[in-house]
Amino acid sequence: MFLSVGVRFEANVEALNxxxxxxxxxxxxxxxxxxxxxxxxxxxxxxxxSGESLAHAYQExxxxxxxxxxxxxCDDCWRMEFxxxxxKVHLKKKVDPIPDDPKKIEEAIVKACVVExxxxxxxxxxxxxxxxSAFQVSYALPVKSVAxxxxxxxxxxxxxxxxxxxxxxxxxxxxxxxxxxTGTALYGFTFNLDLDAVGVSAITSxxxxxxxxxxxxxxxxxxxxxxxxxxxxxxxxxSRFFPVGGITELVVSVTEHPFVVxxxxxxDYLEKTQRRLKVLESFGExxxxxxxxxxxVPEEALKEAIDYLHEKGAF
Amino acid sequence: MKVKLRxxxxxxxxxxxxxxxxxxxxxxxxxxxxxxIAYPLLHISGDRRETIYERKTFKSKAESAMGLFKWTTIxxxxxxxxxxxxxxxxxxxxxxxxxxxxxxxxxxxxxxxESSNSLTVVYLIDEEALSESTYxxxxxxxxxxxxxxxxxxxxxxSAEDVNRGKAKIQxxxxxxxxxxxxxxxxxxxxxxxxxxxxxxxSGIGDYSNARRIVMFYPEGRVEVQxxxxxxxxxxxxxxxAS
Ligand SMILES: [Zn+2]
Numbered sequence: 001m002f003l004s005v006g007v008r009f010e011a012n013v014e015a016l017n018x019x020x021x022x023x024x025x026x027x028x029x030x031x032x033x034x035x036x037x038x039x040x041x042x043x044x045x046x047x048x049x050s051g052e053s054l055a056h057a058y059q060e061x062x063x064x065x066x067x068x069x070x071x072x073x074c075d076d077c078w079r080m081e082f083x084x085x086x087x088k089v090h091l092k093k094k095v096d097p098i099p100d101d102p103k104k105i106e107e108a109i110v111k112a113c114v115v116e117x118x119x120x121x122x123x124x125x126x127x128x129x130x131x132x133s134a135f136q137v138s139y140a141l142p143v144k145s146v147a148x149x150x151x152x153x154x155x156x157x158x159x160x161x162x163x164x165x166x167x168x169x170x171x172x173x174x175x176x177x178x179x180x181x182t183g184t185a186l187y188g189f190t191f192n193l194d195l196d197a198v199g200v201s202a203i204t205s206x207x208x209x210x211x212x213x214x215x216x217x218x219x220x221x222x223x224x225x226x227x228x229x230x231x232x233x234x235x236x237x238x239s240r241f242f243p244v245g246g247i248t249e250l251v252v253s254v255t256e257h258p259f260v261v262x263x264x265x266x267x268d269y270l271e272k273t274q275r276r277l278k279v280l281e282s283f284g285e286x287x288x289x290x291x292x293x294x295x296x297v298p299e300e301a302l303k304e305a306i307d308y309l310h311e312k313g314a315f
Numbered sequence: 316m317k318v319k320l321r322x323x324x325x326x327x328x329x330x331x332x333x334x335x336x337x338x339x340x341x342x343x344x345x346x347x348x349x350x351x352i353a354y355p356l357l358h359i360s361g362d363r364r365e366t367i368y369e370r371k372t373f374k375s376k377a378e379s380a381m382g383l384f385k386w387t388t389i390x391x392x393x394x395x396x397x398x399x400x401x402x403x404x405x406x407x408x409x410x411x412x413x414x415x416x417x418x419x420x421x422x423x424x425x426x427x428x429e430s431s432n433s434l435t436v437v438y439l440i441d442e443e444a445l446s447e448s449t450y451x452x453x454x455x456x457x458x459x460x461x462x463x464x465x466x467x468x469x470x471x472x473s474a475e476d477v478n479r480g481k482a483k484i485q486x487x488x489x490x491x492x493x494x495x496x497x498x499x500x501x502x503x504x505x506x507x508x509x510x511x512x513x514x515x516x517s518g519i520g521d522y523s524n525a526r527r528i529v530m531f532y533p534e535g536r537v538e539v540q541x542x543x544x545x546x547x548x549x550x551x552x553x554x555x556a557s
Contacts, residue, residue: 261473
C-alpha cells in the first residue's frame with residue numbers, strides 16, 4: 001500500500017528553516033521563483049523549507065511513536081541524531097563484529113532501528129549497503145498563484161546583558177542587536193509513504209521481521225506523519241517563532257502501488273488528483289481519496305486513511 | 316509511451332554521486348528516467364530488491380528494467396535554474412581551540428515559477444523484450460502513473476498523463492525536436508544546453524567507471540542535421556541514441 005499526502009499550510013512570521021548566519025543575521029532558506037516579465041525571465045526569491053528539514057521532523061516523530069509502541073530505536077536515532085549507520089563506528093553499536101555479508105548488515109540495522117527501516121540508510125564502507133527511504137518529502141514552497149505575495153523579512157531583536165559600571169570592560173556592549181529573517185507564505189508540500197517497504201529487505205525482497213512487527217511499524221510510521229501534521233511540530237525555532245496559521249487544505253490518497261497526489265503548489269491539484277486516481281480503476285486498482293478542504297478538518301481526513309488501511313489489513 | 320510529469324518545484328540530481336564536488340545536473344539524464352519507472356514497476360511485481368550483489372560488484376535492480384526500453388528521453392518545458400544557497404560550515408577543534416570555517420552549497424535544479432514547468436518523458440518500449448519479460452504493457456502503463464520521483468527523495472513528481480502508441484523508427488538527415496538527444500555527429504540550429512551524463516547502457520547504480528555521453532537538451536524546438544534515427548509520436552519527434 002502506498003500513501004500520498006498533499007498539504008497546504010499557512011505560516012505567518014515563521015523561521016522554520018534557516019540556512020546560515022552571517023554575523024548577526026540569520027537567513028531563511030529561499031528558492032528562486034521564475035517570473036516572465038516583458039519576455040524576459042526575472043527571479044524572485046521566496047521563502048522555502050527543504051524536504052530534508054521536513055524529513056528530519058518526521059523522523060523525530062517516528063522515534064517517539066516507535067518508543068511508545070515498544071519498538072526498537074537505536075541509540076543514535078534515539079538522540080535524534082540520524083547518522084543512520086553511515087560508517088563502521090556507528091554500525092558497531094548495532095552489530096559487533098560487523099558481518100561481511102551485506103544481507104546480514106541490512107538485517108542487523110533493520111532489526112535494531114525503526115527509523116532506519118523506514119527512513120533508509122547508507123552504510124558507506126566495503127561492502128556499501130543502502131536502503132532507500134520508504135518515505136519521500138518534497139520541498140515546501142509557496143503555492144504558485146500567491147507565491148509573489150510570499151515574503152521574507154528580517155526582524156530586529158536585541159539581547160541584553162546586565163552589567164554594572166565596575167564589570168564593564170572596554171567596549172563590551174550591553175546590548176546586542178541581531179536579525180532573524182522570518183517568512184510568510186501559503187506553503188504546499190507532498191509526502192509519500194510506501195508501506196510495503198517496511199520490514200522487507202532491499203537486497204532479498206524477503207521480510208526481515210515477522211508480520212506482527214511489520215504491522216506495528218507501519219502503524220507507527222503513519223502515526224508519526226499524522227502527529228507531525230496535526231501538531232505542527234516541524235521546522236526550527238518553534239519556541240519563539242511558532243508560525244501563526246495552520247493547515248488550510250489536505251488531500252490523501254491510498255493506492256495499492258505508487259501514486260503521487262498532484263502537488264498542492266498548483267491550484268488545480270485537488271481536481272487533478274481525483275481525475276488521475278479515476279484512471280487507476282481501469283487497472284482494477286482500488287484506492288481511497290479523501291480531502292480536508294471545506295467542512296472536514298485534516299484530522300478527520302487522516303483518520304479515514306487510517307481506517308481504510310486498517311480495513312485493508314495493512315496493520 | 317509518453318508520460319507527462321509535474322514537479323514539486325525542486326529536482327536534486329547529483330552529477331557525481333561518489334565525489335565531494337557538489338555539482339548538480341540541470342536536466343534529467345536517461346539513467347534517472349529508467350530508475351524513475353523501475354521503482355513502481357518493481358513494486359507492481361512485488362520485488363523490493365534495490366541492490367544486486369554479484370561477488371565483488373553490485374548494481375541497481377533498476378537495471379533489470381533497462382532492457383525493456385530502446386531509448387528514453389525528456390522534454391523540459393522551461394529552463395530550470397540551478398540554485399544552491401550558500402552554507403557556512405564551522406568546525407571547532409576543541410583541543411587546539413581553533414575554529415575553521417568553510418563555505419559550501421548543495422545546488423539543485425529549480426522548476427518553479429509562473430510557467431507550467433512540465434516535463435514530458437518518452438519511453439520507447441522494446442516490444443520483443445517486453446513480451447519475453449514477466450511484465451505486460453498494462454504493467455508498464457500503471458508503472459508510468461506511479462512515477463514518484465526523479466533522483467533524490469526530495470525530487471517528488473506526479474504523473475499527470477500517460478499515453479501509449481506505436482512509434483515507427485526511421486532514418487533521416489534532418490529533424491525538429493524538443494526532446495533531449497545525444498550530441499554526436501550532428502549540427503544543431505537553436506538554443507539548448509549540453510550536459511555530460513552517464514551512458515545508460517553501461518548500467519545503473521555504480522557510476523564510478525561508467526561511460527559518459529554528451530546530451531543536448533533543447534530550449535524550445537531545435538533543428539538537427541546528421542545521420543539520425545528518429546521516432547514520431549503524435550506529431551512530436553524524438554531522436555534516438557545510435
Ligand atoms: Zn537508528
